[in-house]
Amino acid sequence: MIRINLLKPEAKEAREPVQPGLPKAAKERKRASFGTIVFLLLLVSLAGYYFYQHWQIQKEKQLIAQAQQEKNQLQYVVAKLEEVKLQKANLEMKINLIRQLKANQDIAVRIMDEINRRIPDYVWLKDASFDGQTMKIKGEAISNNLIADFITNLQRSKTFGQVNLIVSTQKTQGGVVYLEFDMTVPVNKPQVEQPQAAKPKPTPQTTRRR
Numbered sequence: 285m286i287r288i289n290l291l292k293p294e295a296k297e298a299r300e301p302v303q304p305g306l307p308k309a310a311k312e313r314k315r316a317s318f319g320t321i322v323f324l325l326l327l328v329s330l331a332g333y334y335f336y337q338h339w340q341i342q343k344e345k346q347l348i349a350q351a352q353q354e355k356n357q358l359q360y361v362v363a364k365l366e367e368v369k370l371q372k373a374n375l376e377m378k379i380n381l382i383r384q385l386k387a388n389q390d391i392a393v394r395i396m397d398e399i400n401r402r403i404p405d406y407v408w409l410k411d412a413s414f415d416g417q418t419m420k421i422k423g424e425a426i427s428n429n430l431i432a433d434f435i436t437n438l439q440r441s442k443t444f445g446q447v448n449l450i451v452s453t454q455k456t457q458g459g460v461v462y463l464e465f466d467m468t469v470p471v472n473k474p475q476v477e478q479p480q481a482a483k484p485k486p487t488p489q490t491t492r493r494r
Contacts, residue, residue: 395419395443395471402437404430410464419444419469424462428452431465438469445470 392414399421403409407430411422425431435447450466 391471398441398443399438402434402441404433404437406430407434414471417471419471421467421469422465424455424464426462428463431463435467443472445472 395414396412399409399412406427407423407425409421409423411420413420423434425434431449431452435449438444438447448468450468452463452465455462455464
């Protein structure tokens with residue numbers, strides 16, 4: 285007797301066996317690739333930071349070199365200014381000295397002229413110097429009376445002040461007795477007359493016709 289089984293045969297599951305270690309390996313590969321990316325990003329960042337710092341350092345060096353060059357130029361200018369100031373000071377000193385010498389020369393001429401007019405006979409001058417305020421006179425005379433006359437004549441002049449006789453010493457030479465004297469005389473510098481201001485001319489008044 286033949287039996288026919290009309291029921292479908294049970295299909296065998298053709299599933300491949302699940303490998304338990306596969307998902308873990310994939311996760312590790314993902315982590316490794318993520319770490320590589322992070323490392324590369326960090327490396328790129330460090331390289332960028334390095335080049336940026338290098339650029340900043342070069343820029344600072346350029347600024348420092350430029351500032352040093354400007355400083356050297358300023359030092360040269362300052363040195364030139366100091367040299368000009370020194371030359372100006374020396375020139376002003378020379379000008380003042382020339383003016384002073386000229387003024388003293390003028391007054392020295394007047395002083396010597398005044399002394400020549402005031403000196404008595406038998407009184408001789410050996411040396412005379414003027415420091416701008418005081419006249420120092422050294423001379424010889426045959427007597428003390430002539431020295432006293434010379435002092436009196438000087439003090440009568442408006443050019444000289446009170447005469448100070450420092451020393452009077454008796455000397456003998458060739459059987460001739462004479463006196464050496466040394467005195468100081470303050471000098472009154474003449475006042476320079478200021479030119480009077482010109483008076484304004486009166487303006488002519490115009491008469492109005494009625």
